Amino acid sequence: MLRIRRAEEAIGEMCETGEVRCPCHLSIGQEAVAAGVSAALLTGDTVWGAHRSHGHYLAQGGSLESLFAEVLGKTTGCSGGRGGSMHLTAPEQGLPGTVPIVAGTIPLAAGAALAYKLRGEKRVAVAFFGDGALDEGSVHETLNLAALYKLPLIFVCENNLYSSHLHWTERRVADNLDQAGAFHSVPGARVDGNAVEDVFEAARQAVGRARSGAGPSFLECRTFRWRGHVGASSDQDVGVHRRGELAEWLEYDPIQRAAEKLNMDLATHCADVDQEIDRALTNARSASAPDAGRIGEHVCAS
Amino acid sequence: MRELSYVQAIHEAHRQAMAADCRVFLIGQGLWSPWYAGGSLEDLDREFGRDRVLDSPVSENAVTGMAVGAALAGMRPIVFHPRLDFLLLAMDPLINQAANWSYLFAGQSSVPLVIRAVINRGGEQGAQHSQALHAMFMHVPGLKTVMPATPADAKGLLLAAIEDPNPVLYIDDRWLYNQTGPVPEEIYRIPIGEAAVRRAGRDVTIVGISWMAAQALEAADVLASQGIDAEVIDLRSLKPWDQTRVLESARKTGRVIVADPGWRTAGAAAEIAATVAAEAFHDLHAPVERVTLPDTPAPSSHAEEQAYYPRPSAIVEAAWRALGRRVGATA
Numbered sequence: 001m002l003r004i005r006r007a008e009e010a011i012g013e014m015c016e017t018g019e020v021r022c023p024c025h026l027s028i029g030q031e032a033v034a035a036g037v038s039a040a041l042l043t044g045d046t047v048w049g050a051h052r053s054h055g056h057y058l059a060q061g062g063s064l065e066s067l068f069a070e071v072l073g074k075t076t077g078c079s080g081g082r083g084g085s086m087h088l089t090a091p092e093q094g095l096p097g098t099v100p101i102v103a104g105t106i107p108l109a110a111g112a113a114l115a116y117k118l119r120g121e122k123r124v125a126v127a128f129f130g131d132g133a134l135d136e137g138s139v140h141e142t143l144n145l146a147a148l149y150k151l152p153l154i155f156v157c158e159n160n161l162y163s164s165h166l167h168w169t170e171r172r173v174a175d176n177l178d179q180a181g182a183f184h185s186v187p188g189a190r191v192d193g194n195a196v197e198d199v200f201e202a203a204r205q206a207v208g209r210a211r212s213g214a215g216p217s218f219l220e221c222r223t224f225r226w227r228g229h230v231g232a233s234s235d236q237d238v239g240v241h242r243r244g245e246l247a248e249w250l251e252y253d254p255i256q257r258a259a260e261k262l263n264m265d266l267a268t269h270c271a272d273v274d275q276e277i278d279r280a281l282t283n284a285r286s287a288s289a290p291d292a293g294r295i296g297e298h299v300c301a302s
Numbered sequence: 303m304r305e306l307s308y309v310q311a312i313h314e315a316h317r318q319a320m321a322a323d324c325r326v327f328l329i330g331q332g333l334w335s336p337w338y339a340g341g342s343l344e345d346l347d348r349e350f351g352r353d354r355v356l357d358s359p360v361s362e363n364a365v366t367g368m369a370v371g372a373a374l375a376g377m378r379p380i381v382f383h384p385r386l387d388f389l390l391l392a393m394d395p396l397i398n399q400a401a402n403w404s405y406l407f408a409g410q411s412s413v414p415l416v417i418r419a420v421i422n423r424g425g426e427q428g429a430q431h432s433q434a435l436h437a438m439f440m441h442v443p444g445l446k447t448v449m450p451a452t453p454a455d456a457k458g459l460l461l462a463a464i465e466d467p468n469p470v471l472y473i474d475d476r477w478l479y480n481q482t483g484p485v486p487e488e489i490y491r492i493p494i495g496e497a498a499v500r501r502a503g504r505d506v507t508i509v510g511i512s513w514m515a516a517q518a519l520e521a522a523d524v525l526a527s528q529g530i531d532a533e534v535i536d537l538r539s540l541k542p543w544d545q546t547r548v549l550e551s552a553r554k555t556g557r558v559i560v561a562d563p564g565w566r567t568a569g570a571a572a573e574i575a576a577t578v579a580a581e582a583f584h585d586l587h588a589p590v591e592r593v594t595l596p597d598t599p600a601p602s603s604h605a606e607e608q609a610y611y612p613r614p615s616a617i618v619e620a621a622w623r624a625l626g627r628r629v630g631a632t633a
Contacts (some may be wrong), residue, residue, distance in 0.1 A: 079406060079408055080408025089407045099399065105371075107363065107364040107365075111372035115377045125375075145361060297408075299444050300412075300467075301404045301409060
């Protein structure tokens with residue numbers, strides 16, 4: 001969680017200075033969801049993300065240096081410098097891909113789960129998405145299909161209360177996202193997304209259910225992003241001034257809460273993490289930018 | 303060689319691919335009904351089991367997305383859309399996801415997926431059950447598109463599409479289902495991107511796509527009876543398309559007609575005409591002619607349908623124009 005926090009703070013600074021040019025959606029404040037879910041998974045399981053997925057990538061064990069190189073547009077980036085912040089991949093760590101089309105990877109995660117089921121493998125797939133994704137029809141189609149085919153799939157909704165600049169009350173009439181799967185017979189749970197042990201426990205149960213062949217689950221993890229929809233600003237969402245909830249949510253810092261429970265000296269750990277980040281960033285900065293001559297490569301696989 | 307109908311050839315390709323490769327599975331609408339797929343998938347569910355032949359709810363977006371995800375997870379899915387019109391509900395997984403995937407991640411992974419969609423028109427079905435939308439897909443980098451016109455190609459292109467590491471849109475036309483022709487019994491592939499010269503000729507080149515390739519052959523017979531020696535090329539693949547073979551023929555005859563079962567504006571015929579005009583300009587004796595649908599949705603009533611779909615006579619007239627002859631004159 002601390003690695004995610006400090007890495008994203010570093011990326012945020014580079015967004016502000018203009019060193020990072022690609023749009024970056026930071027998950028600062030939401031780290032417990034990624035960390036808690038990944039901790040409940042095994043090698044071979046897959047995690048599918050969206051535009052705000054630095055945390056999912058790092059929680060799965062994706063390389064820090066490759067993440068920095070990717071947002072800096074370097075050839076050593078995890079996506080070869082082709083994706084930027086919104087298109088990350090770490091196939092070896094069980095992260096096939098993250099994409100910024102809202103809800104885009106939810107059916108893909110279901111397809112991976114179907115593949116595991118057809119082959120008789122005891123693997124599970126996790127679809128991470130925000131509360132805004134529930135406004136897309138494909139999620140509801142996928143919930144039904146996942147239930148129908150009893151797929152080993154976990155829907156993880158990171159409800160940070162906002163879809164871009166729109167508060168949930170401007171998009172829905174009821175605060176009931178944990179019930180999103182109920183109509184399709186997918187059991188749902190509401191989880192404190194800023195309590196990593198709660199996320200882990202809910203994910204552990206859902207993963208167990210999926211792996212045993214009992215089918216999909218839906219987790220609504222309640223959390224809050226400390227920064228705006230895109231970029232590093234903490235008081236602006238795409239040019240719209242944010243409401244005043246941030247101060248309240250800062251009191252529920254998932255990292256502070258975890259550190260207190262663990263009786264952990266955060267400053268010492270932070271220094272270690274920062275050293276790692278400095279090394280990774282130095283290497284990423286010194287990597288080469290792609291040659292424009294490669295623009296036509298990899299349109300199709302051969 | 304043994305003869306099969308176009309629809310039997312599609313059926314055989316599915317059967318052989320599923321028997322040969324356990325990664326191949328089918329998902330989509332109407333798979334357990336002989337009616338939706340026009341017999342092209344009949345009883346595959348009995349032979350291979352309903353776990354591998356999934357007749358899905360009408361959730362085109364999520365079903366196609368699942369096929370993309372299964373492909374990324376090592377399967378070789380074939381997602382079936384009994385009508386091309388309904389594929390429009392699955393544009394995100396097809397274009398944003400499948401077509402971009404290899405490029406986005408610099409070739410670290412790709413989507414070996416077949417999307418099979420059927421042009422199923424005529425019979426007073428009207429605008430939303432009749433569309434030939436291939437040009438929209440031809441536009442998209444990273445997505446291959448094939449449109450077989452013969453039984454042998456229907457089988458060979460499907461088998462090639464299944465083995466291709468990329469998303470391939472396979473569009474078949476119900477009007478071709480009863481066509482018969484020689485089809486090898488074994489597994490074979492027709493290379494994607496290769497056109498076929500169906501009839502050699504000196505005077506004029508007719509590039510036909512799908513159903514219009516069959517119409518082009520009929521037109522060539524009429525033209526032959528009038529002393530005009532037409533060369534007929536069946537394009538077979540729209541993306542990539544065989545520029546080499548088309549340009550060779552264009553340079554030889556100097557007159558090119560493109561017969562396309564889709565609409566006129568920004569259509570497949572427009573792309574081919576533009577390329578021929580740019581690359582073979584100095585060898586052309588006449589402007590490239592396009593035979594297409596008019597730029598209108600498909601009508602429903604029989605009388606309007608008769609006027610809407612071009613017949614071989616439209617290709618014959620285009621050839622006359624290219625040859626500088628008055629339409630209706632004898633050779």
